[in-house]
Amino acid sequence: MAVGGPSLRGLDDEARQLALLIGSVTDYAIYMLDPDGYIRSWNPGGERIKGYTDREIVGQHFSRFYTPEDVVKGEPQRGLQCARTEGKFEAEGWRLRKDGTRFRASVVIDPIWHDGELIGFAKVTRDVTERYEAQLRLQDAQKALVQSQKLEAIGKLTLGLAHDFNNLLTVIVNSLDLINLQHAQDARTGEWVEAAQRAADRGALLTRQLLAFARGQNLAPEVHDVNHLLASSAELYRRACGPSIQCAFELGEDMPQLEVDATQFEAAVLNLVANSRDALAGGGTITVRTRKVRRAPPDMPDAEPRDYLAIEVIDNGEGMSADTVERAAEPFFTTKDIGRGSGLGLSQVYGFVAQSGGFVLLRSAPGQGTTVGMHLPARTECNDG
Known part of the structure; x- marks a missing residue:
């Protein structure tokens, strides 16, 4: 059977x-x-x-x-x-x-x-939703990695140029000081020397911005409350916005501390506010927002997620095209008119944040405004011990 x-x-x-x-x-x-x-x-x-x-x-x-x-x-x-x-x-x-x-x-x-x-x-x-989303994450990671490698290569070149330029400036400034001493009674010469010194000062500022992008600046990080840092400089940011632009603050509650160079942090936020101001020629609103996020860096999506403090500067301006977003962090790249900017503001922000162990996310589209977020590592209990 x-x-x-x-x-x-x-x-x-x-x-x-x-x-x-x-x-x-x-x-x-x-x-x-x-x-x-x-x-x-x-x-x-x-x-x-x-x-x-x-x-x-x-x-x-x-x-x-x-x-x-x-x-x-x-x-x-x-x-x-x-x-x-x-x-x-x-x-x-x-x-x-x-x-x-x-x-x-x-x-x-x-x-x-x-x-x-x-x-x-x-x-x-x-x-196939999971596969599709995984492909998108992989594409984003590859794009972020290529962008990071490109900026790293530009940064190495910039670092060498900045140091050489700084050495030249030192010689120029010292020579101007000597000329000024020898011709103290010559008013005409004094005017020329003063003009040259102003140009040298501007060159020194340019050098500092290049060093910031190339991560070659000396940072002095200390433990800070991010909301307190922003609140203490709020009036500075409001003045930078001008009378036709409203500057608002949305500061998250129970924010962890971070270890950061306060002076460079203020300069970075000021650069972002100034960029947003220039994008709002007809007036508008700039919002400075803080919040805690948990995620992996964009160029390492499979890394262990960790806590970051996101300091975002948001404007409701015209926004940028995808090509402009991709090049925005490059030194000397700018969409502003000649004479209205060096193209180093956002570069300084990227360099400062990277040197502080974080990353920058820039989101923008034509007609949808722009959001630039500095993501800095949150200070954990392990840091305290």
């Missing part, structure tokens, strides 16, 4: 085998459409992925799974037409669940023919 014979006889029927197979699949939505796109069958995978039971969905048009914008564009009909004329339709896009949430779907539609007549379509849908 064959063991288990009676229980296996049902599998001799090919149609029953197919029904059992499809009914056992939960990772894929597998169902049949009639020639007009109405659903004629449903499997447990369809219910798991899309949220509908067979009683709710059989007899409904499959276009209800598409986003409204895709329905307007005629994507459901295009899929059926491509399957009919080309023998198969494959695509990836956003689809809707019963609860209205969106998921990334990989879709295959095959036509079903019988005696030369189209009797319907076989449709298979797979939820």
Whole structure:
């Protein structure tokens, strides 16, 4: 006597085998459409992925799974037409669940023919949201890494130039001091020397900004309350905004301390406020916001997340294009008119934050304003011991 014979006889029927197979699949939505796109069958995978039971969905048009914008564009009909004329339709896009949430779907539609007549379509849908989001994270990380490497290379070049330039300035300034002593009674010479000294001072400032970008400046970090640092300089930031721009502060509560060079921190925030001010030629609002975030650095998304203090300067200006955002931190790159800026303000911010162990996130789009966030490591209890 064959063991288990009676229980296996049902599998001799090919149609029953197919029904059992499809009914056992939960990772894929597998169902049949009639020639007009109405659903004629449903499997447990369809219910798991899309949220509908067979009683709710059989007899409904499959276009209800598409986003409204895709329905307007005629994507459901295009899929059926491509399957009919080309023998198969494959695509990836956003689809809707019963609860209205969106998921990334990989879709295959095959036509079903019988005696030369189209009797319907076989449709298979797979939820690939996790894979899609992982690809986006990987692309963002690769982009951040390339940007970091580019700025690192520029920084090394800048560091060497800044030191050489500083040495030249030292000789110039010393020579001017000697000339000034020898011609103390010569008013004309004194005017020339004074003009040259002003230019040398401006060159010294330029050198300091270059060193800040190249992470070659000497920082003197101390433990500070970030909200107190901002509040103590609030009037300075308001004056920098000018009369036509409102400067608001949104300071988070229970913020941990951070270890930072207070002078360079103030200079960095002031640079960000000044950039936002220049983007608001017709007036507007600049908001300085603090909050605690837990995340990994953008160029190392798989690293262990840690706490950062995000100090964000937000404006409601015109925003920047993607190309401008990508180049914004480069030294001497500026969208301002000639004479209105050296193009080193944001470079100084990037260099200071990187030297302080953090990173900068810049978010902007045309018509949507700009947010620049300095993310500095939060001081933990381990730092105190």
